[in-house]
Amino acid sequence: MSDDASAARGPVEPPTPRHEGARTATVVPPSLDQLRAEAMEWGRKPRRRGTLYVTEHMVRAMRAYGWTIIINALGQPILYLLGLAVGLAALIQAPIDDRGQEVPYLVFVAPALLMTAAIAVASEEFTYPVMSGFKWRRYFYGFNASPIASPQIAGGVIGGAAARMGVTEVIYYLFIWIFFAALYPSQTNPATAWLMIPIGMLAGLSFGIPLMAYAASIEDDKGQFALVQRFIFMPMFLFSGTFYPLTNLPLWLQWIGWISPLWHASELGRAVTYGDLSSPLVWINVLYLLALIVGGYLVARRVFTNRLAK
């Protein structure tokens, strides 16, 4: 690029003004048919793999706050499990009665803690990066100027968040596994307990994807995410049968659990850890989480498409 005559003029001198008849095209332009065929060829890969490309970008961007992610993923299980195992569990000597089945307190609470960790990641990754992409840094518009289509951008955000959730849950599960193996080997079922990891993914996505649809619809940041944290995430954490069976709550508060993805995911987590997998309730839990994911995605896709096509 620098070996032509204009390099000798120095980089700051403008090109000479040119007026009509002075076109300098030295290259024979290809025909329209060739250009069309070329575009069709170039469009093929991004159409197929665009979501993956966006996922790759989101994961790369996470490296900027990679340490926070790792420390969070390691610190949370250590603090919660130790605190509850050594502290609260010592206080709650009596086993928990979960629908007639007696389990130690830590065994009862650990699956729900893993689900909560996944949802906590979701409440970060599906909010601020989305707002940033549309408004603060506007990088979604940059993606959208490339062959990437709007639904692929939504898909890539999900992919990136899922990747971080996966890391968090695997680490969390390893800690849980250590505690279970050391303290309650006979009361837990390691053959199915690892299924907490994919269930945690369902938990995070079922909470996060509808949240992403909402985040994408926000034009101005007026602290909505802080409200979500305080008035959706926290009550859900407290009233979803996380620390005690949902049935301990009066009926007029139990509905919070029924609509809460955290409760459905925790129920599934308990079922694979010590419970009954043949119960039809398991299917209701799975279907409810899937419905939130699919419904949320359909709305999010529309919001992304409309907002980017303005």
Next chain:
Amino acid sequence: MPAPVIDARNLVKAYTSKGKPDFLAVDGLSFEVAPGESFGLLGPNGAGKSTTMKMIGAVSTRTRGDLTILGLDPDQYGPEIRSRLGVVPQQDNLDGELNARENLFIYGRYFGLPAKVCHEKADELLGFAQLEDKAKAKVDQLSGGMKRRLTIARGLINDPRILLLDEPTTGLDPQARHVLWDRLFRLKERGTTLVLTTHYMDEAEQLCDRLIVVDKGRIMAEGTPASLIRQHSTREVLEVRFGSDRNQEVAGLLHGIGDRVEVLPDRILIYADDGEAALERITRQGLEPLTSLVRRSSLEDVFLRLTGRTLIE
């Protein structure tokens, strides 16, 4: 003329908001752009230039009218069209959390380019943008001019057939603008079609083979910079200043001098084929301007003539 790479017919973009009549950001634009041509949209802020660019960029959907880019309809073939476009938006939308080189690399991935090619292109374009020593710098730490150059470099990662530049040099210092113009001129030499919007006359004159003057979503005039000046203005312009409180009063005394007189808040423009002669006539009348300047007509004068407004108000 070979088949146009961009063909717009009666292009309309309407924005609806509740309780208000539709706002027509673009109101029936028709134009063609030939391969290898550099085509400009000139107009003030809010004229509909950016909206038009977004429709050409196969991002914003049109409300009405026909549009083909590279022979394809953007409603059906958005990804295909965008795969051969380079886009430099008005507002930089780089990812500030990645460094300069990563921004180029990852953008190449979006076009399905293999990682190896992306690495090569990233290095080549850092050179093109004169940012080699900033390769590892986070985008947030770059100056405005550097970000702009990086955005332009990013737009070239796929060797685009058409490069769309929306106000490419707004906010740049003169030196950075000239560097940019030089880079764009080289692209043009390689056969890349350029479409740019600007409200800088000198930029339009430097870079555009042909342009349309747009105001309120409509085309006011079309032609080469020189032909537009010839059609809509005189050869020269005399600018005189009598002080902001006297300009209006003095303008009344200047009838008959030159073809046309425009009074701006800070100066009077007298359109005449011979500016020096016009100045002589003024001084012979006993009027002593505080300052005077004879210059050639520019696109700014064309715009003022066509819309009654200056471009930057």
